[in-house]
Amino acid sequence: MRDRIRYFSRGQIVEVAGFAPTTTLLDHLRLERKRLGTKEGCGEGDCGACTVAIGRLEAGRVVYRPVNACIQLLGQIDGAEIVTVEDLTGPDGALHPVQDAMVRHHGSQCGFCTPGIVMSLFTLYQEEGEASRAAVLDRLAGNLCRCTGYRPIVDAALDACGARPEAAPADAFGAARAETARALAGLADGIDLFVGTEQSFFAAPASIDSLANLLLAHPDATILAGGTDVGLWVTKQLRSLPKIVHLGRVAGLDAIETTAEGLSIGATATYAAAEAAIAALDPDLGELLRRIGSTQVRASGTVGGNVANGSPIGDTPPALIALGATIELQFGTEIRRLPIEDFFIAYGKQDRRPGEFLRRILVPRPGTNDAFRAFKLSKRFDQDISAVMAAMRLTLDGRTITAARIAFGGMAATPKRASATEAALVGVSIDDEAAWLPALDALSVDFQPIGDMRASATYRATAARGLLTKGLIEIAGRPTAETRVIGHREAGLERVA
Known part of the structure; x- marks a missing residue:
C-alpha cells in the first residue's frame, strides 16, 4: 500500500503525502506549487478559469484532457501528468502556438479567464488533425469570457488548431510524448493508495477486491468517481468528508x-x-x-x-x-x-x-422495431442543468405501438417512468394523432412537478407534453414537421455551426 500520490510535471515525478482528503487540485497548485496562472473563479466547474490539462495513457498513447482544477480533488490525479499554463512557455520565453495566436488575434483583455481558455485550446491542439469550428466551439463551451467576446478567441483557436497538418503537435509536448508515456507507464504500479489514518483518509484501491473490502471496513466513506458533483460538496457546501474512497484507479472498472x-x-x-x-x-x-x-x-x-x-x-x-x-x-x-x-x-x-x-x-441496444428519442430543455443550450429531460422508446408492429418505455427527469423527486402514459400509448396507431391525446393527458397522472429556479411547475408540465408530442411526430415521420432547432437526426445530429 502506498501512502502518497505521484504525478508527472515538467519532466519530473512529484510526490505528495499527508494531504487532507478534500484538498483540491486548484489549492495544491496555487498554494503549494505557486502556479498562480491557474485562477479560482466560480469554484463549481462552470467558468473554466481554473482549467488545467491532465495527461493520461489511453490505449498506450498520451492523451491530454481539460479538467476543472477547482472541483478535482488532489488525490484523483495520481499517476497522471499535470500541465498548467506556466508549462506552455518555452525556456527561452517563446510562446506556445495557442498563446501566440491569442496574442495576435487580441483574444485577451483583463486576462483572468485567459489561462483557462489557453489550456482548453492546448488540449484541442494536442489532438491529431484539423479542428473544425464546431470542435472549437464545443471546446470553449466550458470557458467563460466576460470581456473580449468570443470572436477573436475563436479566430485564435482556428489559427492555432484549425490548420495543423495530420501529424503530431509541433510543440514540446508532442516532441516529448514518448518520454512522457514511459513516465506515466512507470507510475501505474497497481498498488492500493491510502493517504491518512483510519479516521481520515483519501484512498484509491487498485482492484475490485480491495475496493469491496475497504468499503466493508468503512461503509461511511464517501465514494468518489469523477468529482464533478462531490467537488461541489467541498467547495460550495463546505461539507466535512473525512473518508474518501476514489474509484478511478480500480482496474477494469472503467471498461x-x-x-x-x-x-x-x-x-x-x-x-x-x-x-x-x-x-x-x-x-x-x-x-x-x-x-x-x-x-x-x-x-x-x-x-x-x-x-x-x-x-x-x-x-x-x-x-x-x-x-x-x-x-x-x-x-x-x-x-x-x-x-x-x-x-x-x-x-x-x-x-x-x-x-x-x-x-x-x-x-x-434498441431493436429493429424500436424508435428512440431523447430531448433536453435547459436555459442555456450548452453546459446547463436540465429543466426537463425526456426520453422515450416505442416498439412498433407496422404502425401500431406495441410497447412503450417513457421516462422524464426534472418532473419528480427522482428520474421516473411515465407508467400511465405508457399504458395509454399501447395499441395506438402512431399515425392517429387524436389517439395520442389520452397519453398526453396521462402525463398529469404520472407527474405533479414542482417549481424552482430552473422552471415553474406549469412550464414543466407544458414542456413535458410538448416533448412527448414532438417525439411522436418524429417517430410518425411526418414529412412537413420541423422539430429540430439545431441538428438533424439524418445527419447524425451534427451541430450546425
Whole structure:
C-alpha cells in the first residue's frame, strides 16, 4: 500500500503525502506549487478559469484532457501528468502556438479567464488533425469570457488548431510524448493508495477486491468517481468528508464493452470515454452527452456517477430508463442486478446499502422495431442543468405501438417512468394523432412537478407534453414537421455551426 500520490510535471515525478482528503487540485497548485496562472473563479466547474490539462495513457498513447482544477480533488490525479499554463512557455520565453495566436488575434483583455481558455485550446491542439469550428466551439463551451467576446478567441483557436497538418503537435509536448508515456507507464504500479489514518483518509484501491473490502471496513466513506458533483460538496457546501474512497484507479472498472445485445459501461467510464459507444446506439444519445456539462466536465464526470448520485435532474438516467438498462451493484463478494428505474427510491435515496458500490450499467441496444428519442430543455443550450429531460422508446408492429418505455427527469423527486402514459400509448396507431391525446393527458397522472429556479411547475408540465408530442411526430415521420432547432437526426445530429 502506498501512502502518497505521484504525478508527472515538467519532466519530473512529484510526490505528495499527508494531504487532507478534500484538498483540491486548484489549492495544491496555487498554494503549494505557486502556479498562480491557474485562477479560482466560480469554484463549481462552470467558468473554466481554473482549467488545467491532465495527461493520461489511453490505449498506450498520451492523451491530454481539460479538467476543472477547482472541483478535482488532489488525490484523483495520481499517476497522471499535470500541465498548467506556466508549462506552455518555452525556456527561452517563446510562446506556445495557442498563446501566440491569442496574442495576435487580441483574444485577451483583463486576462483572468485567459489561462483557462489557453489550456482548453492546448488540449484541442494536442489532438491529431484539423479542428473544425464546431470542435472549437464545443471546446470553449466550458470557458467563460466576460470581456473580449468570443470572436477573436475563436479566430485564435482556428489559427492555432484549425490548420495543423495530420501529424503530431509541433510543440514540446508532442516532441516529448514518448518520454512522457514511459513516465506515466512507470507510475501505474497497481498498488492500493491510502493517504491518512483510519479516521481520515483519501484512498484509491487498485482492484475490485480491495475496493469491496475497504468499503466493508468503512461503509461511511464517501465514494468518489469523477468529482464533478462531490467537488461541489467541498467547495460550495463546505461539507466535512473525512473518508474518501476514489474509484478511478480500480482496474477494469472503467471498461466499456460493446456486444450484440448492447453496452456494458463500467462505473468509472467517463462521458468522454463512453460518448462514441453510447452515441452509436442512437444519434439522440450522442447529442445528449455532448450537452452534458463542458468538455472539462465530460473528461472527469462518469456515467456511473450520474446514476449513483440519484439526482432528479441527472441527464442520463431518463435515457437509460427508456432504453431498459439494468445496473450491477456489489457488496463484499455479493453481486446483484436490478432495473435502473428501481434504483431510485426517493429524493436523495437510492437502493444502495452503505458499503455497496455500482459496478457497471448494462444498456440494451434498441431493436429493429424500436424508435428512440431523447430531448433536453435547459436555459442555456450548452453546459446547463436540465429543466426537463425526456426520453422515450416505442416498439412498433407496422404502425401500431406495441410497447412503450417513457421516462422524464426534472418532473419528480427522482428520474421516473411515465407508467400511465405508457399504458395509454399501447395499441395506438402512431399515425392517429387524436389517439395520442389520452397519453398526453396521462402525463398529469404520472407527474405533479414542482417549481424552482430552473422552471415553474406549469412550464414543466407544458414542456413535458410538448416533448412527448414532438417525439411522436418524429417517430410518425411526418414529412412537413420541423422539430429540430439545431441538428438533424439524418445527419447524425451534427451541430450546425
